[in-house]
Amino acid sequence: EAQVTQNPRYLITVTGKKLTVTCSQNMNHEYMSWYRQDPGLGLRQIYYSMNVEVTDKGDVPEGYKVSRKEKRNFPLILESPSPNQTSLYFCASSLMTGRQEKLFFGSGTQLSVL
Amino acid sequence: GESVGLHLPTLSVQEGDNSIINCAYSNSASDYFIWYKQESGKGPQFIIDIRSNMDKRQGQRVTVLLNKTVKHLSLQIAATQPGDSAVYFCAENMQGGSYIPTFGRGTSLIVHP
Numbered sequence: 264e265a266q267v268t269q270n271p272r273y274l275i276t277v278t279g280k281k282l283t284v285t286c287s288q289n290m291n292h293e294y295m296s297w298y299r300q301d302p303g304l305g306l307r308q309i310y311y312s313m314n315v316e317v318t319d320k321g322d323v324p325e326g327y328k329v330s331r332k333e334k335r336n337f338p339l340i341l342e343s344p345s346p347n348q349t350s351l352y353f354c355a356s357s358l359m360t361g362r363q364e365k366l367f368f369g370s371g372t373q374l375s376v377l
Numbered sequence: 378g379e380s381v382g383l384h385l386p387t388l389s390v391q392e393g394d395n396s397i398i399n400c401a402y403s404n405s406a407s408d409y410f411i412w413y414k415q416e417s418g419k420g421p422q423f424i425i426d427i428r429s430n431m432d433k434r435q436g437q438r439v440t441v442l443l444n445k446t447v448k449h450l451s452l453q454i455a456a457t458q459p460g461d462s463a464v465y466f467c468a469e470n471m472q473g474g475s476y477i478p479t480f481g482r483g484t485s486l487i488v489h490p
Contacts, residue, residue: 322477368421
Protein backbone atom coordinates (compact mmCIF):
# COMPACT_ATOMS: atom_id res chain seq x y z
CA GLU A 264 0.00 0.00 0.00
CA ALA A 265 1.31 3.43 -0.99
CA GLN A 266 1.82 5.45 2.15
CA VAL A 267 3.77 7.97 4.18
CA THR A 268 4.68 6.61 7.60
CA GLN A 269 5.53 8.83 10.54
CA ASN A 270 6.75 7.79 13.97
CA PRO A 271 5.98 8.23 16.75
CA ARG A 272 2.28 9.04 16.67
CA TYR A 273 2.44 10.81 20.04
CA LEU A 274 5.45 12.23 21.83
CA ILE A 275 5.78 14.03 25.13
CA THR A 276 9.16 15.46 25.99
CA VAL A 277 10.82 18.15 28.07
CA THR A 278 12.46 21.38 27.03
CA GLY A 279 15.94 20.91 25.62
CA LYS A 280 15.85 17.15 25.09
CA LYS A 281 16.77 16.39 21.48
CA LEU A 282 14.24 14.38 19.52
CA THR A 283 13.75 13.01 16.04
CA VAL A 284 10.49 12.34 14.24
CA THR A 285 10.91 9.85 11.43
CA CYS A 286 9.17 9.89 8.07
CA SER A 287 9.32 7.31 5.34
CA GLN A 288 7.50 6.95 2.02
CA ASN A 289 7.28 3.91 -0.26
CA MET A 290 6.20 5.69 -3.45
CA ASN A 291 9.64 6.63 -4.75
CA HIS A 292 8.71 10.30 -4.49
CA GLU A 293 11.44 12.88 -4.98
CA TYR A 294 9.70 15.62 -3.00
CA MET A 295 9.21 15.41 0.76
CA SER A 296 8.22 18.06 3.27
CA TRP A 297 7.34 18.72 6.88
CA TYR A 298 4.42 20.81 8.17
CA ARG A 299 3.17 21.87 11.52
CA GLN A 300 -0.50 22.42 12.17
CA ASP A 301 -1.66 24.77 14.88
CA PRO A 302 -5.22 25.89 15.72
CA GLY A 303 -6.16 28.99 13.77
CA LEU A 304 -2.94 28.94 11.75
CA GLY A 305 -3.48 26.00 9.44
CA LEU A 306 -0.64 24.07 7.87
CA ARG A 307 2.73 25.79 7.72
CA GLN A 308 5.71 24.33 5.96
CA ILE A 309 8.88 23.81 7.99
CA TYR A 310 11.34 22.30 5.50
CA TYR A 311 11.16 20.55 2.19
CA SER A 312 13.44 18.43 0.04
CA MET A 313 13.39 18.03 -3.70
CA ASN A 314 15.78 15.10 -3.78
CA VAL A 315 18.52 13.31 -1.85
CA GLU A 316 20.89 15.77 -0.16
CA VAL A 317 18.76 18.73 -1.30
CA THR A 318 16.81 20.53 1.42
CA ASP A 319 15.32 24.01 1.71
CA LYS A 320 13.64 26.12 4.36
CA GLY A 321 9.91 26.56 4.36
CA ASP A 322 7.95 29.27 6.11
CA VAL A 323 8.81 28.34 9.73
CA PRO A 324 12.22 26.57 9.83
CA GLU A 325 13.57 28.07 13.08
CA GLY A 326 14.37 25.43 15.70
CA TYR A 327 14.21 22.51 13.26
CA LYS A 328 16.66 20.50 11.20
CA VAL A 329 16.14 17.92 8.50
CA SER A 330 18.26 15.55 6.49
CA ARG A 331 17.70 13.61 3.29
CA LYS A 332 20.34 10.91 3.03
CA GLU A 333 18.03 8.45 1.33
CA LYS A 334 15.16 9.04 -1.05
CA ARG A 335 12.55 7.34 1.13
CA ASN A 336 13.40 8.95 4.50
CA PHE A 337 13.13 12.52 5.69
CA PRO A 338 13.55 12.83 9.47
CA LEU A 339 12.68 15.99 11.38
CA ILE A 340 15.10 16.87 14.16
CA LEU A 341 14.49 19.18 17.09
CA GLU A 342 17.89 19.76 18.67
CA SER A 343 16.57 21.67 21.68
CA PRO A 344 12.78 21.57 21.76
CA SER A 345 10.87 24.41 23.37
CA PRO A 346 7.22 24.65 24.45
CA ASN A 347 6.33 26.76 21.40
CA GLN A 348 7.12 23.71 19.27
CA THR A 349 4.20 21.87 20.79
CA SER A 350 2.16 21.11 17.71
CA LEU A 351 0.78 18.51 15.33
CA TYR A 352 3.37 17.62 12.70
CA PHE A 353 2.80 16.12 9.27
CA CYS A 354 5.21 14.71 6.77
CA ALA A 355 4.20 14.72 3.11
CA SER A 356 5.59 13.58 -0.21
CA SER A 357 4.85 13.96 -3.88
CA LEU A 358 6.19 13.20 -7.30
CA MET A 359 8.18 15.86 -9.09
CA THR A 360 7.15 15.95 -12.72
CA GLY A 361 8.35 19.42 -13.64
CA ARG A 362 5.22 20.93 -12.19
CA GLN A 363 3.38 20.82 -8.87
CA GLU A 364 1.68 17.60 -7.88
CA LYS A 365 -0.64 16.55 -5.06
CA LEU A 366 0.80 15.76 -1.66
CA PHE A 367 0.45 12.49 0.22
CA PHE A 368 0.42 13.06 3.97
CA GLY A 369 1.35 10.89 6.90
CA SER A 370 -1.00 10.37 9.86
CA GLY A 371 0.69 12.99 12.00
CA THR A 372 2.81 13.23 15.14
CA GLN A 373 1.36 15.06 18.13
CA LEU A 374 4.28 16.59 20.01
CA SER A 375 4.05 18.12 23.46
CA VAL A 376 7.08 19.91 24.89
CA LEU A 377 6.83 20.53 28.63
CA GLY B 378 4.01 33.68 0.50
CA GLU B 379 0.57 35.07 -0.11
CA SER B 380 -2.19 33.64 1.98
CA VAL B 381 -5.13 31.60 0.87
CA GLY B 382 -8.30 32.36 2.76
CA LEU B 383 -11.58 30.63 3.35
CA HIS B 384 -14.86 32.50 3.60
CA LEU B 385 -16.53 30.29 6.22
CA PRO B 386 -14.75 28.56 9.07
CA THR B 387 -17.71 26.22 9.75
CA LEU B 388 -20.41 24.91 7.44
CA SER B 389 -23.33 22.85 8.77
CA VAL B 390 -25.55 20.93 6.37
CA GLN B 391 -28.16 18.21 6.47
CA GLU B 392 -27.39 14.78 5.09
CA GLY B 393 -28.35 14.65 1.44
CA ASP B 394 -27.89 18.37 0.84
CA ASN B 395 -25.25 19.74 -1.49
CA SER B 396 -22.33 21.52 0.18
CA ILE B 397 -20.28 24.36 -1.19
CA ILE B 398 -16.98 25.32 0.40
CA ASN B 399 -15.33 28.49 -0.84
CA CYS B 400 -11.75 29.65 -1.01
CA ALA B 401 -10.23 32.95 -2.07
CA TYR B 402 -6.63 33.16 -3.21
CA SER B 403 -4.57 36.27 -3.65
CA ASN B 404 -1.62 35.21 -5.79
CA SER B 405 -2.64 35.74 -9.39
CA ALA B 406 0.42 33.74 -10.51
CA SER B 407 -0.88 30.56 -8.84
CA ASP B 408 -1.73 27.96 -11.43
CA TYR B 409 -2.44 24.76 -9.53
CA PHE B 410 -5.06 24.31 -6.85
CA ILE B 411 -5.85 21.36 -4.65
CA TRP B 412 -8.56 20.47 -2.17
CA TYR B 413 -7.69 18.28 0.79
CA LYS B 414 -9.94 16.64 3.34
CA GLN B 415 -8.78 16.11 6.91
CA GLU B 416 -10.77 13.84 9.15
CA SER B 417 -10.32 13.99 12.89
CA GLY B 418 -7.06 12.37 13.96
CA LYS B 419 -5.80 11.88 10.43
CA GLY B 420 -3.56 13.60 7.94
CA PRO B 421 -4.94 15.62 5.03
CA GLN B 422 -6.07 13.54 2.10
CA PHE B 423 -6.21 14.63 -1.54
CA ILE B 424 -9.71 15.08 -2.93
CA ILE B 425 -9.43 16.84 -6.25
CA ASP B 426 -7.19 19.28 -8.06
CA ILE B 427 -7.46 21.73 -10.91
CA ARG B 428 -4.95 23.57 -13.05
CA SER B 429 -5.38 27.12 -14.23
CA ASN B 430 -6.12 26.12 -17.81
CA MET B 431 -9.46 24.72 -16.62
CA ASP B 432 -12.42 26.31 -14.84
CA LYS B 433 -14.22 23.16 -13.75
CA ARG B 434 -13.28 19.63 -12.87
CA GLN B 435 -15.50 16.83 -11.62
CA GLY B 436 -14.78 13.80 -9.52
CA GLN B 437 -16.99 11.34 -7.74
CA ARG B 438 -19.62 13.52 -5.99
CA VAL B 439 -17.19 16.45 -5.94
CA THR B 440 -16.70 19.34 -8.32
CA VAL B 441 -14.10 22.06 -8.16
CA LEU B 442 -14.75 25.41 -9.82
CA LEU B 443 -12.04 27.93 -10.53
CA ASN B 444 -12.77 31.58 -11.28
CA LYS B 445 -9.47 33.21 -12.13
CA THR B 446 -11.06 36.59 -12.73
CA VAL B 447 -12.00 36.99 -9.07
CA LYS B 448 -9.40 34.53 -7.76
CA HIS B 449 -11.95 32.21 -6.25
CA LEU B 450 -12.06 28.48 -5.84
CA SER B 451 -14.95 26.35 -4.65
CA LEU B 452 -15.54 22.73 -3.76
CA GLN B 453 -19.01 21.35 -4.28
CA ILE B 454 -20.00 18.09 -2.63
CA ALA B 455 -23.18 16.48 -3.92
CA ALA B 456 -25.54 14.55 -1.64
CA THR B 457 -23.41 15.20 1.43
CA GLN B 458 -23.03 12.23 3.76
CA PRO B 459 -22.02 12.00 7.43
CA GLY B 460 -18.69 10.57 6.28
CA ASP B 461 -18.00 13.88 4.56
CA SER B 462 -17.73 15.60 7.95
CA ALA B 463 -14.17 16.88 8.11
CA VAL B 464 -12.02 19.96 7.70
CA TYR B 465 -11.46 20.92 4.08
CA PHE B 466 -8.37 22.85 2.97
CA CYS B 467 -7.63 24.49 -0.29
CA ALA B 468 -4.03 24.91 -1.36
CA GLU B 469 -2.42 26.88 -4.15
CA ASN B 470 0.84 26.37 -5.96
CA MET B 471 2.73 28.28 -8.55
CA GLN B 472 4.46 26.41 -11.36
CA GLY B 473 8.11 27.28 -11.36
CA GLY B 474 7.79 28.50 -7.80
CA SER B 475 9.53 27.28 -4.71
CA TYR B 476 7.38 24.19 -4.17
CA ILE B 477 5.96 25.70 -1.03
CA PRO B 478 2.20 25.33 -1.35
CA THR B 479 0.09 27.83 0.52
CA PHE B 480 -2.76 26.36 2.53
CA GLY B 481 -5.93 27.99 3.66
CA ARG B 482 -6.86 27.66 7.33
CA GLY B 483 -9.65 25.23 6.60
CA THR B 484 -13.42 24.98 6.73
CA SER B 485 -15.06 22.54 9.08
CA LEU B 486 -17.95 20.74 7.41
CA ILE B 487 -20.51 19.26 9.78
CA VAL B 488 -23.11 16.94 8.30
CA HIS B 489 -26.20 16.35 10.38
CA PRO B 490 -28.03 13.03 9.84
